[in-house]
Amino acid sequence: MSILTLQDISKTFSGIEVIKNLNMQVNDGEFVSILGPSGSGKSTLFSLIGGILTPEKGTILLEDDIINGRTGSISYMPQSSSLLPWRTVLQNVLLGQELTAKKNKEKAMQMLEKAGLTSYVHAYPHELSGGMKQRVSFIRALLSPQPLILLDEPFSALDELTRLDMQKWLLSMWENNRQTVLFITHNIEEALFLSDRIVILSNKPASIVSEFVIPFKRPRDEELFLTEEFLEWRRKIYRTLKV
Structure with a gap:
């Protein structure tokens, strides 16, 4: 298809x-x-x-x-991670889902865990490395509807x-x-x-x-x-x- x-x-x-x-x-x-x-x-x-x-x-x-x-x-992931600096990692990955009012926090947490970011869920983008930011950005893209x-x-x-x-x-x-x-x-x-x-x-x-x-x-x-x-x-x- x-x-x-x-x-x-x-x-x-x-x-x-x-x-x-x-x-x-x-x-x-x-x-x-x-x-x-x-x-x-x-x-x-x-x-x-x-x-x-x-x-x-x-x-x-x-x-x-x-x-x-x-x-x-x-859903779009650019060259730079384009994370919102005032939002935490979890809030950033749920951003795309806010368009449909169908937030799946449990799935987001599972994907962040698989990405090795469990301890950074409440961190802000400036606290992450470049690779970590790209992982967050990609999870956000995957979670978008x-x-x-x-x-x-x-x-x-x-x-x-x-x-x-x-x-x-x-x-x-x-x-x-x-x-x-x-x-x-x-x-x-x-x-x-x-x-x-x-x-x-x-x-x-x-x-x-x-x-x-x-x-x-x-x-x-x-x-x-x-x-x-x-x-x-x-x-x-x-x-x-x-x-």
């Missing part, structure tokens, strides 16, 4: 076409990563899906409902070891919930490790160059990075991006 469908999406800024006739589909429970050159329109695409921008042409469907220019339809989560390079500011830890943690949380995720990254290894499918965008105006279904079985661990199959897939994606 398709959760998100983009039909012939085009977007222009100051006469410059950023996205042109883009078509894409994301299925229920799928983890899809978007790779493309810097400035290719990836974040613009997220702004269109989130309703912050409206396409000049095309239709955005969420569960068969047209959401062009409509905010509040999806919307059917689709957009993750915009959420680990780009983290050091390499923390980033790998966060990737493994994200996978463990996602595999328990299997919500539909659309993920932006510049990192080929990250996309291969996390994704069911990878979509490659061209330079501006952005359109889809290639799509790859990733064959690695789940659950996955860091040993995957050392396999010849992983390295071959990395070369394949790299060559596609360089064209």
Whole structure:
């Protein structure tokens, strides 16, 4: 079942076409990563899906409902954690649920415990490390009632070891919930490790160059990075991006 469908999406800024006739589909429970050159329109695409921008042409469907220019339809996790500094960890993760007045404090506590944040439930964002803030932000996204989560390079500011830890943690949380995720990254290894499918965008105006279904079985661990199959897939994606 398709959760998100983009039909012939085009977007222009100051006469410059950023996205042109883009078509894409994301299925229920799928983890899809978007790779493309810097400035290719990836974040613009997220702004269109989130309703912050409206396409000049095309239709955005969420569960068969047209959401062009409509905010509040999806859950979004940006590059920075964007936690509210005056709210505790628990209050921050419950923020998305306040939209529906269906707070699930018990589930929030269970997820915070799995994230190793039980002792920080009543702490404030300034008391957390960068990785801890990103965990809180992702739990907030998972707990939000919307059917689709957009993750915009959420680990780009983290050091390499923390980033790998966060990737493994994200996978463990996602595999328990299997919500539909659309993920932006510049990192080929990250996309291969996390994704069911990878979509490659061209330079501006952005359109889809290639799509790859990733064959690695789940659950996955860091040993995957050392396999010849992983390295071959990395070369394949790299060559596609360089064209």
